[in-house]
Amino acid sequence: MEPRPVESSTYVDAFARGLSVIGAFDAEHPELTLSEVAAIAGVSRAAARRLLLTLCHLGYALNNGRSFRLTPKVMRLGYAYLSGLPITDIVEPYVVDLAEKTGESCSVCVLDGHEVVYVARASTRRVMSLNLSVGTRLPAWATATGRILLGGLDEADRAERLRQSDLRPLTPRSETDIGRLEALIQRAHKDGHCWVNQELESGLTAVAMPLRDRGGQIVAAINVAGHAERNSKQRMLKEQLPLLTEAAAQINAALRATR
Numbered sequence: 001m002e003p004r005p006v007e008s009s010t011y012v013d014a015f016a017r018g019l020s021v022i023g024a025f026d027a028e029h030p031e032l033t034l035s036e037v038a039a040i041a042g043v044s045r046a047a048a049r050r051l052l053l054t055l056c057h058l059g060y061a062l063n064n065g066r067s068f069r070l071t072p073k074v075m076r077l078g079y080a081y082l083s084g085l086p087i088t089d090i091v092e093p094y095v096v097d098l099a100e101k102t103g104e105s106c107s108v109c110v111l112d113g114h115e116v117v118y119v120a121r122a123s124t125r126r127v128m129s130l131n132l133s134v135g136t137r138l139p140a141w142a143t144a145t146g147r148i149l150l151g152g153l154d155e156a157d158r159a160e161r162l163r164q165s166d167l168r169p170l171t172p173r174s175e176t177d178i179g180r181l182e183a184l185i186q187r188a189h190k191d192g193h194c195w196v197n198q199e200l201e202s203g204l205t206a207v208a209m210p211l212r213d214r215g216g217q218i219v220a221a222i223n224v225a226g227h228a229e230r231n232s233k234q235r236m237l238k239e240q241l242p243l244l245t246e247a248a249a250q251i252n253a254a255l256r257a258t259r
Helices: 013-023 034-041 045-058 072-083 086-102 144-151 155-164 178-191 233-258
Strands: 031-033 061-063 067-070 105-112 115-122 137-139 194-197 204-212 218-227
Touching (some): 013 034, 013 045, 031 034, 045 061, 045 067, 086 105, 086 115, 086 233, 144 155, 144 178, 144 194, 144 204, 144 218, 155 178, 178 194, 194 233, 218 233
Antiparallel strands (some): 031 067, 061 067, 105 218, 194 204, 204 218
């Protein structure tokens, strides 16, 4: 069934459906058939076909006869956002420096709906089976950065985003109870940092802190992540957290000076 158009003269339904078709593709579904796109995007097969062929005509997608996939040109759509986000330029040197000092991966994420989006990343070694890069999206509820960012929202907004999240366990350690998640998020907000142990992926631990603008609002979160075998909670809080705190303080100072 196609999404119902919003009753507004400012809403372009065809454009909204086109974005839904683009959004149907992700790391787990890099190539899709016409029927799969229609089902994921919530549009009819006929509409999906017209939209996909339009994307092919414009160079944003390719059709190999049976299935479709996006082309690198689609990255221009996201780059327009990233290039206009001053925080990416500010955090990049700190992220690289922190990765070198800790010997682990370091990332900065922002919140988009119920997901975190990577806007900067540096890594000295691969820590996840996923190929993380700028633009990668992960469920906020299961990540240290996500819980920091959710902690910066008012209670009603946070509750709604948790309600919209797919809380199926990602590992045996995943906390999926909304009440307990709310408590963990509030505790992280109070502590000023969040440590997550193998809830997103088995073997992965991470500690994160908030990044704030001039007004004190949380605009992003920075983390250090590594393998659980070499990053116990004690080690991360004793050795990694002080380095993370220093980097966050420097970034926050830069954000206050530029925003």
